[in-house]
Amino acid sequence: xSQFVIVKNLTKKYGELTAVDNLSFDVDKNEIFGFxxxxxxxxxxxxxxxxxxxxxxxxxxxxxGYHIHKDKMKIKQLIGMxxxxxxxxxxxxxxxNVKFFASLYGFRxxxxxxxxxxxxxxVGLSDRLNMKPKxxxxxxxxxxxxxxxxxxxxxxxxxxxxxVGVDAQSREHILNSIRTLRERxxxxxxxxxxxxxxxxxxxxxxxxxxxxxxxxxxxxxxVSLVTDVxxxxxxxxxxxxxxxxxxxxxxxxxxxxxxxxxxxNTVRIDISIEQNSITRILEQFLAFGMPIIxxxxxxxxxxxxxxxxxxxxxx
Amino acid sequence: MFNIIIKxxxxxxxxxxxxxxxxxxxxxxxxxxxNLLDETDIAESTIGMVQIDYQIDTQDxxxxxxxxxFVNGNTEQGMISFHKTEDFAQSIQLAGEDEITAxxxxxxxxxxxxxxxxxxxxxxRTVEAVLNGFIQxxxxxxxxxxTSPEGxxxxxxxxxxxxxxxxxxxxxxxxxxxxxxMVVMISFMSILVGSNAFIGERQNKTINRLIIAPQNxxxxxxxxxCGMAPQALLQVAIIMITSVVVFKASYGATVESNLYLFFxxxxxxxxxxxxxxxxxxxxxxxxxxxxxxxxxxxxxFGGTYSKELDIKGFSEFMPNNIFQRAAFDVxxxxxxxxxxxxxxxxxxxxxxALIVGAFLFNHKEEER
Numbered sequence: 206x207s208q209f210v211i212v213k214n215l216t217k218k219y220g221e222l223t224a225v226d227n228l229s230f231d232v233d234k235n236e237i238f239g240f241x242x243x244x245x246x247x248x249x250x251x252x253x254x255x256x257x258x259x260x261x262x263x264x265x266x267x268x269x270g271y272h273i274h275k276d277k278m279k280i281k282q283l284i285g286m287x288x289x290x291x292x293x294x295x296x297x298x299x300x301x302n303v304k305f306f307a308s309l310y311g312f313r314x315x316x317x318x319x320x321x322x323x324x325x326x327x328v329g330l331s332d333r334l335n336m337k338p339k340x341x342x343x344x345x346x347x348x349x350x351x352x353x354x355x356x357x358x359x360x361x362x363x364x365x366x367x368x369v370g371v372d373a374q375s376r377e378h379i380l381n382s383i384r385t386l387r388e389r390x391x392x393x394x395x396x397x398x399x400x401x402x403x404x405x406x407x408x409x410x411x412x413x414x415x416x417x418x419x420x421x422x423x424x425x426x427x428v429s430l431v432t433d434v435x436x437x438x439x440x441x442x443x444x445x446x447x448x449x450x451x452x453x454x455x456x457x458x459x460x461x462x463x464x465x466x467x468x469x470n471t472v473r474i475d476i477s478i479e480q481n482s483i484t485r486i487l488e489q490f491l492a493f494g495m496p497i498i499x500x501x502x503x504x505x506x507x508x509x510x511x512x513x514x515x516x517x518x519x520x
Numbered sequence: 521m522f523n524i525i526i527k528x529x530x531x532x533x534x535x536x537x538x539x540x541x542x543x544x545x546x547x548x549x550x551x552x553x554x555n556l557l558d559e560t561d562i563a564e565s566t567i568g569m570v571q572i573d574y575q576i577d578t579q580d581x582x583x584x585x586x587x588x589x590f591v592n593g594n595t596e597q598g599m600i601s602f603h604k605t606e607d608f609a610q611s612i613q614l615a616g617e618d619e620i621t622a623x624x625x626x627x628x629x630x631x632x633x634x635x636x637x638x639x640x641x642x643x644x645r646t647v648e649a650v651l652n653g654f655i656q657x658x659x660x661x662x663x664x665x666x667t668s669p670e671g672x673x674x675x676x677x678x679x680x681x682x683x684x685x686x687x688x689x690x691x692x693x694x695x696x697x698x699x700x701x702m703v704v705m706i707s708f709m710s711i712l713v714g715s716n717a718f719i720g721e722r723q724n725k726t727i728n729r730l731i732i733a734p735q736n737x738x739x740x741x742x743x744x745x746c747g748m749a750p751q752a753l754l755q756v757a758i759i760m761i762t763s764v765v766v767f768k769a770s771y772g773a774t775v776e777s778n779l780y781l782f783f784x785x786x787x788x789x790x791x792x793x794x795x796x797x798x799x800x801x802x803x804x805x806x807x808x809x810x811x812x813x814x815x816x817x818x819x820x821f822g823g824t825y826s827k828e829l830d831i832k833g834f835s836e837f838m839p840n841n842i843f844q845r846a847a848f849d850v851x852x853x854x855x856x857x858x859x860x861x862x863x864x865x866x867x868x869x870x871x872x873a874l875i876v877g878a879f880l881f882n883h884k885e886e887e888r
Contacts, residue, residue, distance in 0.1 A: 257732055258731055260885070279734075281733065281734035282734045286732050288725060288728060290725040292725035292729050294527070294531060295724065297531065297534075305523060305527050306729055306733075309730070309733035353729065
């Protein structure tokens with residue numbers, strides 16, 4: 206499979222802050238490429254440079270065979286952006302919005318109207334052509350946001366959390382749309398805070414943290430990085446939120462503990478698969494005077510992998 | 521190019537707050553201020569009889585003769601009645617009670633005038649103007665007497681009227697004043713439209729979609745500014761037509777002068793839009809918060825809301841005051857010099873603003 210996007214040693218600084226530090230990755234043509242990282246990891250900055258919204262300080266980006274330094278306009282023509290924020294004009298109808306953005310890519314006349322209607326049909330808004338965004342639900346606005354980014358039939362679609370704040374039905378529609386876009390030949394770079402979405406639709410996933418690449422590969426490849434880890438869920442009677450910080454701190458000092466996450470009545474501990482690991486944890490847990498109601502272990506998944514590799518939860 | 525212009529026009533027409541603020545509001549103000557303040561205008565134009573009690577406290581026969589000549593000359597014209605009083609204290613009291621306009625004491629060498637005025641502002645201005653004129657002539661004659669007394673023999677009093685009355689064929693009312701003033705006001709406030717053109721894109725988050733589009737940024741900036749032109753034309757045209765047709769206001773005396781005024785207002789509006797665009801690219805907060813207070817102060821002290829707020833040395837430097845004077849020159853006196861200068865300055869300012877704005881937009885990075 207040919208590489209459609211090649212990012213080499215990308216560095217982007219904002220003053221003294223290095224938002225992206227020597228980052229390299231590539232995306233194959235016709236691939237859905239997931240981009241994961243905690244808040245402030247550098248995901249949005251990377252996408253911003255890739256989509257020509259910001260200039261890079263160092264490195265090179267190649268999209269569809271064009272280099273960003275030499276052929277920025279040609280790269281712009283290839284890219285469709287679906288931003289995290291809904292970026293539409295409130296006083297224009299759905300059709301007028303999509304037509305306006307497609308017109309910026311050189312579409313005119315019947316071709317423009319046809320492309321706009323097709324994009325709206327694609328996102329399931331063909332019966333809302335004349336509706337203004339202020340009359341739409343959150344999910345419909347999200348779909349219109351997508352239509353505005355894909356009407357000019359881009360070869361590379363960059364989607365930054367396109368499902369934030371939508372209902373389950375709209376989310377399913379959006380995810381199916383992304384799959385269909387891939388089937389039509391587009392390459393998609395997708396970021397999300399929802400791990401299950403990324404697992405569900407992405408062919409490969411890159412994880413970045415502090416502006417650097419932590420891991421990149423298929424879901425199976427990433428999970429294999431943490432096969433020596435298992436998650437232990439301990440449910441207790443008392444709220445661990447009350448003393449959560451203290452409990453986390455003590456549990457983290459135990460040998461073989463990789464990460465600790467506390468929720469209402471449950472503590473999740475990622476530990477190395479070694480003899481006596483669980484026993485030590487249970488002893489320590491009972492030493493806190495907290496009754497154990499239930500214990501559950503899980504094999505590693507993307508969540509485990511993310512937490513282990515970055516030390517943070519995705520959210 | 522037309523897609524951006526059409527988009528900008530549609531957004532303007534469909535935004536109810538814009539329509540109210542930039543079209544309805546000034547039209548309402550023309551009507552309200554024009555009618556409510558019309559009484560003030562009548563009071564000013566009809567000054568009425570000015571009655572002055574005076575006393576002479578000097579032994580200089582030349583000064584006494586000069587004062588008598590001045591008093592008799594003015595009394596003969598009928599507008600001002602001078603009455604020589606024996607009891608000046610009582611005259612001061614009468615002035616305080618507005619029974620007479622003022623009590624005036626001529627005295628001293630060189631001649632000085634003490635004026636005790638009543639409360640009628642317009643009549644007081646008349647008294648001051650007349651007495652200032654007299655004291656200037658008196659000083660001049662005294663100076664000539666000292667330096668070249670024989671020169672006075674060349675001076676002959678003639679019973680001639682040196683003023684020429686121009687018949688304007690129509691009576692100007694306050695509604696005419698506000699018809700012109702409100703178009704200037706709205707042209708001036710178009711700076712908000714310009715700034716909002718870019719701040720609106722930022723608030724809608726659509727500016728990033730514009731930045732990533734494969735378009736020349738300078739061209740895109742100019743298209744957006746040109747997209748404001750139909751709005752500028754529309755708002756000026758609607759206010760002028762409504763004022764004339766509905767409120768029977770007058771602008772210029774001829775079709776040519778009206779078209780010239782329309783052009784003047786359009787040039788000012790477009791200049792303000794261009795300046796607003798720079799502000800919109802530089803500031804990130806709501807333009808109304810930043811620009812409105814400045815505009816209100818300028819308009820308040822620039823005579824937009826009332827002619828009486830004029831502050832000498834301050835008002836005449838307010839851009840809106842200059843624009844208004846240029847427009848009144850064309851509308852009332854048929855003089856084009858000042859308006860030509862305004863058009864030239866606005867055109868140069870617009871070009872500079874467009875260059876600066878295009879530079880800023882061309883170097884604009886992502887908005888988060």
